[in-house]
Amino acid sequence: MSLSNSPFPPIADYAFLSDCHTGALVAPDGSVDWLCVPAFDSPSAFGNLLDRGAGSFRFGPYGINVPTQRSYVPGTNVLTTTWHTPGGWLLVHDALTMGPRQGPDRVTPHTRPPADDDAEHLLVRVVECLEGMVEVELVCEPAFDYGRAPAEWKLVDEEWHAADATGAGQTFRLSTDLLIGVEGSSTRARHTLAKGDRAFCALSWAEGFAGPVDAADAMARIERTVAFWRRWLARARIPDHSLxxxxxxxxxxxxxxxxxxxxxxxxxxxxxxxxxxxxxxxxxxxxxxxxxxxxxxxxxxxxxxxxxxxxxxxxxxxxxxxxxxxxxxxxxxxxxxxxxxxxxxxxxxxxxxxxxxxxxxxxxxxxxxxxxxxxxxxxxxxxxxxxxxxxxxxxxxxxxxxxxxxxxxxxxxxxxxxxxxxxxxxxxxxxxxxxxxxxxxxxxxxxxxxxxxxxxxxxxxxxxxxxxxxxxxxxxxxxxxxxxxxxxxxxxxxxxxxxxxxxxxxxxxxxxxxxxxxxxxxxxxxxxxxxxxxxxxxxxxxxxxxxxxxxxxxxxxxxxxxxxxxxxxxxxxxxxxxxxxxxxxxxxxxxxxxxxxxxxxxxxxxxxxxxxxxxxxxxx
Structure with a gap:
């Protein structure tokens, strides 16, 4: 963790997520500071990495910015972050999810033979209260085209659980089981979880903006992503060695x-x-x-x-x-x-x-x-x-x-x-x-x-x-x-x-x-x-x-x-x-x-x- 006065986290403190179509960088405070959709070389929708006003997306404990522990689920590119707050303990799961192929990919069409699993074109985040009572916050503030186009939001769910962000010709959908509100170019939500409670949010740029319907579905998608990475790694020949x-x-x-x-x-x-x-x-x-x-x-x-x-x-x-x-x-x-x-x-x-x-x-x-x-x-x-x-x-x-x-x-x-x-x-x-x-x-x-x-x-x-x-x-x-x-x-x-x-x-x-x-x-x-x-x-x-x-x-x-x-x-x-x-x-x-x-x-x-x-x- 940096001890300098820079508002930018050290480069090495970022976590890398991937679905083999695009990737995200997650800062220690739980903010997605880099994500280009739908592909690696697309314009960024979250670009805080290059300018602190170029888009970010945080899902974590309210008022707490320093995590207790961050690690990959072993054998995967799925991130878990553990937080200790004054009220309890929180675990956050982050993944760009993979799942069984459902048909042709019209978002990023393939020129190679399709595999059994492919990107779902989803960033899925699940929070889980491990102990006590923890207040969580969701702050999603995209800025499309490398920060040039702040998002214009439109609620698409009468129960205030989904909204579409649009800018520079791009649109994706934020869905969650929390009640969200629009504040200018950002959406926000806050909710207190008790021990055993879960909540989720997801960004979708998939066809039809398909995504999780509830926290159980969101967690199941993350678990399928864990299984994907572990199956893939099992194919690799990794010698039994200290390296x-x-x-x-x-x-x-x-x-x-x-x-x-x-x-x-x-x-x-x-x-x-x-x-x-x-x-x-x-x-x-x-x-x-x-x-x-x-x-x-x-x-x-x-x-x-x-x-x-x-x-x-x-x-x-x-x-x-x-x-x-x-x-x-x-x-x-x-x-x-x-x-x-x-x-x-x-x-x-x-x-x-x-x-x-x-x-x-x-x-x-x-x-x-x-x-x-x-x-x-x-x-x-x-x-x-x-x-x-x-x-x-x-x-x-x-x-x-x-x-x-x-x-x-x-x-x-x-x-x-x-x-x-x-x-x-x-x-x-x-x-x-x-x-x-x-x-x-x-x-x-x-x-x-x-x-x-x-x-x-x-x-x-x-x-x-x-x-x-x-x-x-x-x-x-x-x-x-x-x-x-x-x-x-x-x-x-x-x-x-x-x-x-x-x-x-x-x-x-x-x-x-x-x-x-x-x-x-x-x-x-x-x-x-x-x-x-x-x-x-x-x-x-x-x-x-x-x-x-x-x-x-x-x-x-x-x-x-x-x-x-x-x-x-x-x-x-x-x-x-x-x-x-x-x-x-x-x-x-x-x-x-x-x-x-x-x-x-x-x-x-x-x-x-x-x-x-x-x-x-x-x-x-």
Whole structure:
């Protein structure tokens, strides 16, 4: 809990809810401060996260803002909050509910084969008095279109138990067993519960605004949602190891960030949570990055979640390429290409961090790492399924040809620098990955000519990197015209560009560990040494720290790797979640939240630790 005077809760104090169509963030005081409906990338209806007047929805004890305990129902993305009040004890259940499929989803239509369960397009909240007498309050104050359109309410129930909120072309229904009243752009209710009493409220954007009819129905929907998440997690292969719990939470988070209608995975739930406190490094992450694809596939296949892996690959196969046949670096969760960036200057931003961005201007950047990410994903998936679908072979060829055409050219690099293009080592490395994996895929198809041609191209790229991308002290550079360090060169170990026994790899890992860290956490790069087109200092990047765990394992430093992972696990949010960055000076999370990349890298790093432990057991 924050001890500062900021009206904004610490980023890490938020709880994440999901129905695999959209997600919500719930503050410690019980307020829903972020919710976009009906999909992850829709305009927010509750945006208090970015401006304290941009919409919130609280259901909890009246006059009490600090809970006693918050936790997920084990094995789920369902939240429970326990409150101790002067009059008694209250338990609150919160869920974006899942239920048996009732037919075609007309709210967010599917392009993937429908599953047995799907989103109900409901946020359901149930309060239960455990002891004594507790006065509860409901305050629902939407502000549609990122806070621009305060709700206009209309009571739709003669008994004052339901009302519709409308604004900016959107409508949803609030239903409850409490008596509600409209006050301007908000609805409010108060009621005293005795021991054993329950009350509910629900927001519905479902077809016909379907929702719970009473508290028993609301609780039954939450219980079905608990069962959904537990059944899903039961399919995952989670080793019996001390890392089991963080693996389970990461798996649930990745699934929660997956858009079920298309199989896409959003990079994070939010937009414009700052990487630099009060600064301009604020980006919209509610899109799918091709860069994430290989880490997504690694994590899903390690966890034995092959259905989700195939859904994601089919989404990639459906994407519209550029004119040169290559894929953009990112797409909308529905596959759209145009992610034009705008700003919402009327919003204060989280703790004054401006601008607030909607869309992401990096979508049309040249980033040559995209080819390798896609082809590594395809090889992983092909080896796992022992089958390369016919519809994916053209994608292999187009990405290999794209890498061949682009690898000699400068680009913006993996970190989407908004400065001048450079010959980034990680981009060349990923072009090597592209041709190396394409060659192996051609071998699987027994196309010997392409297998040979692509392997020779991969060898040429490798030679170029080793000739120009290694400094005089034998360390991989950020780009060809600098000796500055960059954490992305750790990918040389993770993707097998250099074996762990290679001195250049060991020196690179050692240099990053000792020179590119703050209090043991890894920076992407030193901002003063990198032209990224922006001002201000960054926090340490959590994915880079998890990459260092993996790289230390690969170069034969298992104890250092285990120590690093333990350090990272200690800074997880109270609910086991990670943002993008960690500001070590103030020990707080920064950037969009929860961050898929951080959790994907955690799974990969934990897998290496677990594998090393199992091999040690066999050698005893």
């Amino acid at each position: 089991r719990h963080p693996l389970e939470r990461s798996a649930l988070t990745i699934k929660g960030l997956t858009y079920m209608p298309t199989g896409a995975t959003v990079a994070a739930l939010t937009t414009s949570l700052p990487e630099t406190p009060g600064g301009e490094r604020n980006w919209d992450y509610r899109f799918t990055w091709m860069r994430d694809s290989t880490f997504t596939l690694q994590a899903l296949h390690f966890l034995n979640l092959d259905w989700e892996a195939d859904e994601f690959m089919q989404f990639v196969a459906d994407l519209e390429p550029n004119e040169d046949g290559g894929l953009q670096i990112m797409y909308g969760i529905d596959g759209r290409r145009d992610l034009t960036e705008t700003t919402r200057d009327d919003l204060s931003g989280y703790e004054g961090a401006q601008p607030v961005r909607i869309g992401n201007g990096a979508f049309d950047q040249r980033q040559n790492d995209v080819y390798g990410a896609v082809l590594d994903s395809l090889l992983l998936h092909t080896r796992r399924s022992e089958h390369l679908p016919r519809r994916l072979w053209p994608l292999v060829k187009s990405q290999a040809e794209g890498a061949l055409a682009a690898w000699r050219e400068p680009d913006q690099g993996i970190w989407e620098a908004r400065g001048a293009p450079q010959h980034y080592v990680s981009s060349k490395l990923m072009c090597w990955v592209a041709l190396d994996r394409a060659s192996k895929l051609a071998g699987i198809r027994e196309d010997l000519a392409l297998e040979k041609a692509w392997a020779e191209a991969a060898d040429e790229i490798r030679a170029d990197i080793l000739a120009h991308g290694v400094s005089d002290r034998g360390v991989l550079r950020q780009h060809y015209d600098t000796d500055a360090l960059d954490a992305s060169t750790l990918l040389a170990a993770i993707f097998g560009f250099l074996p762990g026994s290679d001195e250049r790899m060991k020196k690179t890992v050692d240099a990053i560990s000792s020179e590119l860290t703050e209090h043991g956490f890894v920076l992407r790069y030193v901002t003063g040494e990198t032209d990224d087109g922006l001002s201000g200092k960054e926090g340490t990047f959590l994915i880079c720290s998890f990459w260092l765990v993996s790289a230390l394992s690969i170069v034969g430093e298992p104890q250092e790797a285990a120590d690093m992972l333990e350090r990272l696990l200690r800074i997880a949010s109270p609910l086991g979640l990670y943002a993008e960055e960690f500001e070590v000076d103030r020990a707080r999370h920064l950037g969009n939240f929860p961050q898929a990349f951080s959790h994907l890298a955690l799974i990969e790093a934990a897998a290496r630790i677990i594998l090393a432990d199992r091999l040690d057991e066999l050698s005893l």
